[in-house]
Structure formats: structure tokens, C-alpha cells
Amino acid sequence: MMIPGVDGFMYPNEVELQWSILIVLYPYITGLVAGAFILASLERVFKVEAVRPTYRLALLTALAFLLVAPLPLQLHLGHPERSFEMYLTPHTSSAMAMFGFVYLWYLTVVLLLEIWLDYRADIVHMSKTTTGVTRLVYKVLTLGSDNVSEAARRVDDKVGYVITVIGIPSAFMLHGYVGFIFGSVKANPWWSTPLMPVVFLFSAMVSGIAAVLVLYMAAMKVKRLPIDMRCVDTIAKYLFYTFVIDFTLEMLDLIHRTYEADESFRSLDFMVHTRLWASHVLLQIGAGTVVPLLLLAATQLRRFAPGARKAIYSITSCLILVGIFAMRWNVVIGGQLFSKSFLGYTSYKMGLVTREGLLPAVALMLLPFAIFFVLIKLLPPWQHSEANAAD
Amino acid sequence: MRSTFRDAAHLLRPAALLLIGLAVFLVVRAAVIPKGFGKYGHYRAPFLETARSKPIHYAGQDACVACHDEEAKMRAAGKHAKVACEACHGPQAQHADDPTSLKPKLPDVATLCARCHEKDPAKPRTFPQVVTAEHNAGAACNDCHKPHNPHLD
Numbered sequence: 001m002m003i004p005g006v007d008g009f010m011y012p013n014e015v016e017l018q019w020s021i022l023i024v025l026y027p028y029i030t031g032l033v034a035g036a037f038i039l040a041s042l043e044r045v046f047k048v049e050a051v052r053p054t055y056r057l058a059l060l061t062a063l064a065f066l067l068v069a070p071l072p073l074q075l076h077l078g079h080p081e082r083s084f085e086m087y088l089t090p091h092t093s094s095a096m097a098m099f100g101f102v103y104l105w106y107l108t109v110v111l112l113l114e115i116w117l118d119y120r121a122d123i124v125h126m127s128k129t130t131t132g133v134t135r136l137v138y139k140v141l142t143l144g145s146d147n148v149s150e151a152a153r154r155v156d157d158k159v160g161y162v163i164t165v166i167g168i169p170s171a172f173m174l175h176g177y178v179g180f181i182f183g184s185v186k187a188n189p190w191w192s193t194p195l196m197p198v199v200f201l202f203s204a205m206v207s208g209i210a211a212v213l214v215l216y217m218a219a220m221k222v223k224r225l226p227i228d229m230r231c232v233d234t235i236a237k238y239l240f241y242t243f244v245i246d247f248t249l250e251m252l253d254l255i256h257r258t259y260e261a262d263e264s265f266r267s268l269d270f271m272v273h274t275r276l277w278a279s280h281v282l283l284q285i286g287a288g289t290v291v292p293l294l295l296l297a298a299t300q301l302r303r304f305a306p307g308a309r310k311a312i313y314s315i316t317s318c319l320i321l322v323g324i325f326a327m328r329w330n331v332v333i334g335g336q337l338f339s340k341s342f343l344g345y346t347s348y349k350m351g352l353v354t355r356e357g358l359l360p361a362v363a364l365m366l367l368p369f370a371i372f373f374v375l376i377k378l379l380p381p382w383q384h385s386e387a388n389a390a391d
Numbered sequence: 392m393r394s395t396f397r398d399a400a401h402l403l404r405p406a407a408l409l410l411i412g413l414a415v416f417l418v419v420r421a422a423v424i425p426k427g428f429g430k431y432g433h434y435r436a437p438f439l440e441t442a443r444s445k446p447i448h449y450a451g452q453d454a455c456v457a458c459h460d461e462e463a464k465m466r467a468a469g470k471h472a473k474v475a476c477e478a479c480h481g482p483q484a485q486h487a488d489d490p491t492s493l494k495p496k497l498p499d500v501a502t503l504c505a506r507c508h509e510k511d512p513a514k515p516r517t518f519p520q521v522v523t524a525e526h527n528a529g530a531a532c533n534d535c536h537k538p539h540n541p542h543l544d
Contacts, residue, residue, distance in 0.1 A: 147400070
């Protein structure tokens, strides 16, 4: 009997995909968090002063996406209340259970604390200048302390530095874990490689940096404020470096697979040339990697006019964001399209308004932007307040 | 020294908040985790008692062989040697306890045999399998094959 969408031989449990577009979103969103945080750490720890204008923006971006990161998983699994069990009775041999703690650590000890410390002067200032409910919100956010003396700010700065230093390995763990989960599935040759966590990590950095770059330029456009060209040039430079490393790692993986040519190779090679051709070769490698890399390389080699540079950075960032999404798609969906017998292929039919369909996926992808909008209203990252300016 | 403490005192507030959060978590954890969880493994130890209190359904191979000597010998000599009696006859603990009054029903061969031997490309090629509709033309399987030793002489 022929099953629609299936070619060749599939084991019965392989015909329908278990991991849907929501599982594609999860590493994508987590990657944006890790990447944005690492960009923020450039200014804080590595003293790259030029990216200062995006420091707060990067932290808020990381927070907005981090709050949404577990939702695709919750929606995919159902019974969100059960996820709390992971904290109550954690299974120490389960990487997924341990990730719950990494997530909580990263959210509370790293990100919230760092944002609080950096914004404290502004929060105290707003708690005194606003009225009504807003004032109450800021009052709560001060945690009852209004000491923003120069000495107190110096303490904040030192503690913030330490937290960022701790935050970098935490961000690496946060996203390295996602790659680890795929890389450790030994039954699946499309996933099973120790390079997976490293590739995920660098692609996360690339996507996070691109997201902050495009958000910064878009925000400046909306606010009708001038774009700091030194800042965007520096971000683009780091984006280029990180992307080169990411591209090298992905090519290393590809060359290694091709040279090794184990028993899965023919099957995977066929899949890349047929079902994954558009999303892998055209979107991920072509439009999402080669084109942005060439554009970024051009900006490093030739000095374009500011207007052209802005256009190139915007196009590049958007292409990268699409390309990295395609990469997550190809990993998650691609890994389920071929039979473990290497004799057949299935296809992924995405629902539209089903629980794991396109509509919830789009809503989940828009949600971080809504949170981001609320966050920038509450904690404006644009200019430092008078309290900060006094530093 | 005192001024340093005063200027760092605000840090105690998020620290206290985290500690309160941790304390609430530990209290909730202590209250909701079932008693005996983790004593033997990642499950509730008292559940073993619950499991033990449930009625036993399967008698086990040895109990069947103890009485049904002839069937046991046939089965041991054929391809079904490693198929447990209760895999086809169903759970028979009650019958084993009271063999005279509780007689098990004979399985319906038309569905029983096909459960394992219906043709399926996912099965290993060496496994005996047939398209039942074509193979027996409506006849019962046990017209030709003896279920305890299905090999045709």
C-alpha cells in the first residue's frame, strides 16, 4: 500500500514526524538569547566600547526571547504543569532535566540580575518622577533601595562585571546543551556528531548578533535617532568573524561526513539533493550563508558610504536570521525525513491552526517582540538617564 | 569599611529575594513530593506495595507445563518453542488456581495466527509470513497447522 508523501521503505514509526516546527523554534529562540547575551558581554567584559549603544538593547532582547524559549516545548508536550516536576524530582542522568536548572540559573542569577544592576539608577529615578501604577511598578523594581550614590553605582558595575563573566559560560551552556541534545542521538546519523554543540553555539552567536544589529537599526529608525555608525560597523565586524568560524565549522562537518562516507551517506546525500534542496542548499547555504558572508566581507574590504553600509547590514542580518532558521529547520525536520533503514523518505506536513501548526509557531515567534516592546517601554535602553549620565 | 557596606547593602535585596524563592521552592518541594520517592529508584517506593496488592493475571509457563504435558512436548519440539502459552491463550492465573471450574476458551485462530504471521514488509524476510486472504482461502489455519507445532509433516 502506498502512503502519500512516503517514498521507498519507512519503518512504521518513522512515517509521521514527531518533532514539529515548534521544536525548530526552540533552538532558534534559545540561540537568539545566547547570541544577544554574548554581544552584550563584548562591551562589558571585553571592553569593546564601540558597541556600548547596543548593550542594554542586547540584554533586553536576550530576556524577551529567554522568557519565550520554553513555550514551544510546553506547547509541543502539552500538560505544561508537569514541567515543574523536573525541578521537584530531577533525574540527574537526563540532560533535559538538568537544562531546567541551567535555564533557571541563567534567567534569575545572570540575566535578571545583570539588567537590574545596570538599570538600577534609572529605576530609582523613575520611581521618583512617575506617578500612579507606573510609579508602583518602579517602586517594586527598586526592591526598596534607592541608594544610587556614585560609590553604590561602582559596586553595581563591579558585580555586573562578575555576573557577565559568569554569564558567558552560562550562555554557552544554555545553547551548547541544545546542540548536545541533538548531537547525542546516536541512532540518527544526521544529528549524531560531537561537532553539533559547537556548530549550534556559533550559529547562535551569529543569529543573536544579527538580531540585535537589525533591532538596533530598526529601533533608531522608529525613534528617528541617528544610527551610531561606529557601533554598527563594529558589530558587523564581529558578526563577520563569528560567521567565518561558524561557516568553517559547518564546512568541516560537511567535509568530514563526505570523506568518511559511512553507511548513511548515500541516503543523506540524496535527501539533501531532493527534499532538503530548497531549505538546505538554497536557503541555508546560499541565501543564508554565502550571500551574507560575501556582503560582510565586502564591507570589511571596501569602505562604502554610510547609507550603503546600513542597507548592507540590514539585508545581511535579515538573510542571516532566515538562514539560521533554515539551519534549525534542516537539523530538526531533516533528521526525521529519512528512514533509519536508509531505504526511504517521508515528508513533513505542517498543520495550519493545529496545536503544533504554523499559526501557533508564528504567534510564538511574535511573542518575544511583544515582550521586547513592553520591556523597552518599561526600561528604555536608548539614552542613559540623568542618574547614569552623572557617572 | 562601614561606607563600603552601606553602598553594597542594596545587593542584599536581590540576594534575599533569591533566597526566599529558594526557601519557598524547598518548602513546596518537601510538601508535594510523595513519601518514599527515590528510596529504590526514580519512583515512589510505596508503589511497590500497591503493585503487589493487585491481582495476578498470568500463571506463568511452569504452571501450564505442570499439567498440559502433551501440548508442552509438542510445543518444545516445534518453532513455537519460545512462544509462551499465555501469549496465545491469554492470562490463565485463575484457571491455574482452579483448573476444573474455570475452563479457558480456545483462541480464535483466524485472528490469532494473523497477528504474527500476516505479511508485512517491516518484518524480517526469514520470518514465516503469508497474505492470509490468498494463503488459506477461508479455511481455518489449524485445519493444516497444529498450533503447538505448526510445521507441516
